[in-house]
Structure formats: structure tokens, C-alpha cells
Amino acid sequence: MSIKKTYLNIKSVIPSNKRRKIKHFIYKSILFAFLDLISISLLIPVIILLFNPEKIKELSFKYFSFDLNISTLQVQVFLGSLILFYLVKIILQTKFNTSLYVFFYYLSTEITIESTNNFVFQSYTKHQHLNKGKIIQDINTIPEDFSCKFLLSFVNLITETIVLFLILVVLLIAYFKLTLIAVLVLFLLAVLMYLNKKKQLNLINSIYKESQAKSNSELLNILNGYLEIRNSGNYPIFLERFKKEKKILNEVTGRLISFNSNYSKYLEFALIISLVLFTIINFGNKDTIILLTIFGTSSLRLIPSISKILSALTLIKTYRYSLDILLSHEQNNVINNLKINYESQFKLENISFDYDGNSILENINLTIDKGSFIGIKGDSGIGKTTLLYIILGIIKPKKGNCFIDKTRIENYDFLPFANYVPQQPFLFNGTIIENIVLGQNPNEIDYNYIYYLCKKLELHVIIGKMDNEYETEIALESSRLSGGQKQRLALVRALYTRPSLLILDEATNQQDKHLEKVIFDFLSEINQKDNTTILSVSHDDDNDIFYKNIYKIENRNLTLL
Numbered sequence: 001m002s003i004k005k006t007y008l009n010i011k012s013v014i015p016s017n018k019r020r021k022i023k024h025f026i027y028k029s030i031l032f033a034f035l036d037l038i039s040i041s042l043l044i045p046v047i048i049l050l051f052n053p054e055k056i057k058e059l060s061f062k063y064f065s066f067d068l069n070i071s072t073l074q075v076q077v078f079l080g081s082l083i084l085f086y087l088v089k090i091i092l093q094t095k096f097n098t099s100l101y102v103f104f105y106y107l108s109t110e111i112t113i114e115s116t117n118n119f120v121f122q123s124y125t126k127h128q129h130l131n132k133g134k135i136i137q138d139i140n141t142i143p144e145d146f147s148c149k150f151l152l153s154f155v156n157l158i159t160e161t162i163v164l165f166l167i168l169v170v171l172l173i174a175y176f177k178l179t180l181i182a183v184l185v186l187f188l189l190a191v192l193m194y195l196n197k198k199k200q201l202n203l204i205n206s207i208y209k210e211s212q213a214k215s216n217s218e219l220l221n222i223l224n225g226y227l228e229i230r231n232s233g234n235y236p237i238f239l240e241r242f243k244k245e246k247k248i249l250n251e252v253t254g255r256l257i258s259f260n261s262n263y264s265k266y267l268e269f270a271l272i273i274s275l276v277l278f279t280i281i282n283f284g285n286k287d288t289i290i291l292l293t294i295f296g297t298s299s300l301r302l303i304p305s306i307s308k309i310l311s312a313l314t315l316i317k318t319y320r321y322s323l324d325i326l327l328s329h330e331q332n333n334v335i336n337n338l339k340i341n342y343e344s345q346f347k348l349e350n351i352s353f354d355y356d357g358n359s360i361l362e363n364i365n366l367t368i369d370k371g372s373f374i375g376i377k378g379d380s381g382i383g384k385t386t387l388l389y390i391i392l393g394i395i396k397p398k399k400g401n402c403f404i405d406k407t408r409i410e411n412y413d414f415l416p417f418a419n420y421v422p423q424q425p426f427l428f429n430g431t432i433i434e435n436i437v438l439g440q441n442p443n444e445i446d447y448n449y450i451y452y453l454c455k456k457l458e459l460h461v462i463i464g465k466m467d468n469e470y471e472t473e474i475a476l477e478s479s480r481l482s483g484g485q486k487q488r489l490a491l492v493r494a495l496y497t498r499p500s501l502l503i504l505d506e507a508t509n510q511q512d513k514h515l516e517k518v519i520f521d522f523l524s525e526i527n528q529k530d531n532t533t534i535l536s537v538s539h540d541d542d543n544d545i546f547y548k549n550i551y552k553i554e555n556r557n558l559t560l561l
């Protein structure tokens with residue numbers, strides 16, 4: 001891929017409001033590089049002064065044509081200023097460094113948020129096909145790898161190359177032949193090092209691309225399938241699979257870290273070679289002390305610079321995959337919030353739907369009048385949930401139209417006046433109250449209504465017996481609540497929003513007969529008292545007496561019974 005294309009690709013995945021800041025960091029890094037150069041050049045007279053004070057006089061006369069008479073006081077003032085200069089430089093540089101790293105980690109948070117949005121707002125059918133391990137990698141790992149490793153390495157590469165270039169230009173002007181030899185030795189060694197590692201870096205890049213998602217998936221299998229795996233006695237097999245992926249990942253990470261620390265060893269070697277060559281070429285020259293001082297102090301900055309360039313190249317090559325993955329993400333930023341109320345009728349007209357050509361529903365017509373209580377029945381796998389998802393806007397019909405109070409609606413992502421209880425409701429990590437109010441501002445929580453709903457659904461006493469009552473933490477996949485209790489809590493959650501349209505997908509299938517009747521009595525009550533429209537899906541006949549209309553899905557059609 002060309003440099004221009006790579007630049008444009010990188011630009012496209014950085015949020016536009018952050019691009020300018022990155023340029024500022026590059027400019028500031030270059031500025032600090034100049035400060036480094038000045039600080040190095042200030043060291044040269046100090047070292048010469050240390051070894052041969054007479055030399056300073058000689059040089060000032062030779063190059064600036066004046067007789068320098070250095071007093072002890074002058075030396076002390078100069079050394080004091082030098083320390084002060086270094087102190088200021090170090091304070092500024094450390095502050096800058098901190099802001100640089102904080103910024104790139106902050107940028108990774110921004111990209112993580114963008115990736116989360118893309119994931120949440122993508123089409124439901126695509127979402128169903130995604131591998132959770134890969135999603136965790138894409139959201140949690142990729143943005144950090146991209147921002148803090150790949151992109152930051154680019155910034156380091158640019159600034160360090162400029163530093164290197166500046167030092168070399170100065171050295172070439174002063175000592176052309178010697179610098180040229182040093183450059184050739186260093187360059188040759190650097191290229192050899194890089195070529196030697198190139199193949200391995202490509203391998204690490206591809207392992208990172210695949211293995212992180214795989215190890216996440218294996219871990220999720222263990223966590224989510226904990227009961228099944230333990231009871232089957234097959235835990236060692238799953239653990240071995242997880243270990244295998246984790247081992248591959250950790251091994252290559254170890255290699256990668258060793259590359260970077262090994263570079264300094266190679267550079268040490270290059271330095272020795274250069275020193276030997278200098279001595280050979282410059283043997284007997286009385287200015288050797290100046291020469292060594294200049295090259296010695298330059299290498300104080302030169303060696304870290306080359307080392308940083310090499311490790312930047314390594315990281316760019318290794319974490320290149322993060323750019324590729326971010327580029328492959330679809331942008332799904334907007335959720336289509338339908339701003340419409342439901343006054344009298346919700347209507348589906350000639351709706352058809354298929355999953356990848358496999359027809360599920362054909363020419364479905366359904367009118368949901370405000371205040372109705374509708375039952376939808378049908379065998380398992382016939383398309384009941386699919387129909388509910390079409391009504392909710394979660395999936396788009398392939399054919400047909402939806403109307404609310406005679407207004408045609410299309411491409412909506414959710415119905416603001418509806419709430420839905422799925423077959424397997426999800427409980428979040430958090431307290432019982434948090435699970436009911438889902439992020440509502442604590443000052444606005446209507447506790448009385450929550451207590452009322454929980455009493456009606458026979459949860460209040462159960463919650464009252466818990467350690468912290470409504471503030472009790474119920475962890476993810478909590479076993480503190482039975483399946484039926486979880487379902488009733490999910491019903492409270494949906495009812496708490498006082499929806500005009502309540503959609504239930506076999507929402508009582510884990511209740512006993514008594515509780516199922518309690519729930520349906522209460523649903524009938526709110527249907528009549530609050531005019532709440534209720535649409536309930538089930539495949540048994542137990543609650544038929546509560547429905548005002550019953551429909552059945554059969555042979556891809558919907559018929560009124």
C-alpha cells in the first residue's frame with residue numbers, strides 16, 4: 001500500500017476533531033528535538049573543558065578570532081546555567097511526554113466508543129452472525145493497539161527521523177568522511193536487523209489479528225457455558241483450547257518485547273565498530289579529543305533516536321492489523337429515533353420476510369388497535385419472534401409497509417412508545433433498582449411505582465428478604481434469582497416505562513400456573529385501566545381467555561382464529 005494511501009486510511013479512522021491535535025504533538029516533538037540538539041551542543045565545551053581547558057582558548061581563537069580568557073567564575077556561571085537549562089528542559093519534556101501518552105490513550109477511548117456505536121447500531125441480522133470474542137477484540141483491544149501502539153509509533157518515527165537527520169547534517173558538515181562511515185555502519189546494521197525480523201513481524205501481525213478474538217471466544221465459552229461444561233466433565237478440554245490460544249498470543253508478545261530490547265544491544269555493537277573505525281582513521285590526530293567529544297555527545301541522542309526508530313518500525317508492522325480492522329468497520333452512527341405517538345392504530349400491510357432467501361413470513365397483514373390485547377400463536381420456529389422484531393423495527397421487512405395512525409413509517413430502529421420483554425431477558429451487572437430503571441437519573445426514580453409493580457408481580461417480598469433489598473447487587477447471569485423471578489423482574493422493567501404498546505415474547509413461560517395467572521390478571525388490569533395495548537406471543541393455549549383477539553402463524557401466513 002502506498003504511503004499516501006496509508007496516510008489517508010489512518011486519517012479516516014481518527015475522529016476529525018482529534019486530527020489537528022496529533023499535528024500539534026508532532027510539531028512540539030520536533031521543537032523538543034531542537035532543544036535536545038542545543039543541550040547536546042552545550043555539553044561539548046563542558047567535556048572539552050574537563051579534558052583540555054587550553055583547547056577551548058585555542059578553538060575560540062581559531063574559529064571566532066578572539067582571545068578567550070576564562071575565569072573560574074565564568075566557568076561556574078556557565079555550568080550553573082547549563083544545569084538550569086537541563087532542569088527546565090527536563091520539566092518541559094516530561095510534561096509534554098505525559099500529555100502525549102494521555103492523549104493517545106484518550107484517543108483510543110474515543111475510537112472504542114465509536115466502535116461500540118458501530119456495533120450497537122448495525123443491523124440486527126448482521127449482529128446475530130457476529131462472534132462475541134471478535135467483538136470484544138474489536139471494541140476493547142483494537143482501538144488501543146491502533147492509537148497507543150500503531151499511531152504513536154508513527155509520531156515517534158516522524159520526529160525521531162527528523163532528529164536523526166538534523167544530527168547527521170551537523171556531523172556531516174563537521175566531519176564528512178567519518179560521519180559517512182558511521183552512517184553506513186549504522187544504516188547497514190539497522191537494515192540487517194529489520195530484514196531479519198521482518199518475517200517474524202508479519203507473523204506476529206497475523207497472529208494478533210486472529211488469536212485475540214479466538215482466545216476471547218474460548219474464555220466466553222467457559223464463562224457462559226460454565227454449568228454445562230462443568231457438568232459434562234469436559235472442562236479440561238475447554239481449558240486446553242483457551243490455553244492454546246493464550247499461549248500463542250503471549251509467546252509472540254514476549255518475542256515482540258524482546259525485539260525492542262535487543263535493538264539496543266545491536267546498536268551497542270554498531271557503536272563499538274564506529275569507535276574502532278574512528279580510531280583507525282584518526283590515529284595520531286591531535287584533535288581526537290574534540291572528535292570523540294562531538295561524536296560521543298551526539299550519540300547520547302543518536303543511539304536512543306535510532307533505537308526509537310527501529311522499535312517504531314517494529315510496532316507499526318506488528319500493529320498494522322489494527323488499522324485494517326478499523327477500516328473494515330461499517331459506520332453505523334445514527335439511530336433512527338422515530339418521533340411519533342401511537343394514538344389509534346399500528347398496522348402491518350403485506351409484510352414478507354426471509355432470512356438469506358429462506359422465506360419465514362409472507363404477505364402478513366395485522367392491525368393492532370390501541371387498547372387491544374392480542375395473542376400470537378404458532379409452533380416453535382415458525383416466525384413469531386421474527387414478526388415481533390419487524391413490529392419493533394429491529395429487523396426490516398423485505399416487502400410491505402408499516403403504518404402508525406395512517407402514517408407510513410420506514411427504516412425506524414425502535415418504537416419510542418413500545419417496550420419489549422424477550423424470551424430470555426437479560427439482567428445487567430448492578431443492583432435490582434438499576435436493572436429496573438436502566439440508567440434513569442436517581443432523582444427521577446419513581447420508587448412507589450416500582451414497589452407497586454413488584455407487589456403486583458409477587459416480587460416485593462422476595463426482594464425485601466435480600467441483604468440490601470432493592471439495592472442488592474445481582475451479578476451478570478445471577479443465580480440469586482430464579483428463572484421465573486428474572487422474567488418477572490424483566491416485566492417490571494418493561495412496565496415501569498408505562499409503554500403504550502407492550503410486546504411480550506413468551507414472557508411468562510418460566511412461571512407456574514398461579515404466577516402466570518397473577519401476571520395475566522395484572523396485564524388485563526393495565527390493558528383496561530390504562531388502555532395499554534398488549535401483544536403477547538406464546539405457543540400454548542393457557543392464556544387464551546385473556547386475549548381479545550388471537551392470531552396464528554402457519555405456513556408463513558398469519559390468520560385470525
Ligand SMILES: Nc1ncnc2c1ncn2[C@@H]1O[C@H](COP(=O)(O)OP(=O)(O)OP(=O)(O)O)[C@@H](O)[C@H]1O
Pocket residue numbers: 125128355356360378379380381382383384385386387423539
Ligand atoms: N438470523 C437468522 N438467520 C437465519 N435464520 C434465522 C435467524 N433467526 C431466526 N432464524 C430462523 O427463522 C425461523 C423463525 O425464527 P423465530 O425465532 O422467529 O421463531 P419462533 O416462532 O419465535 O420460535 P420459538 O417459538 O421457538 O421461539 C426459525 O426457523 C429460525 O431458525
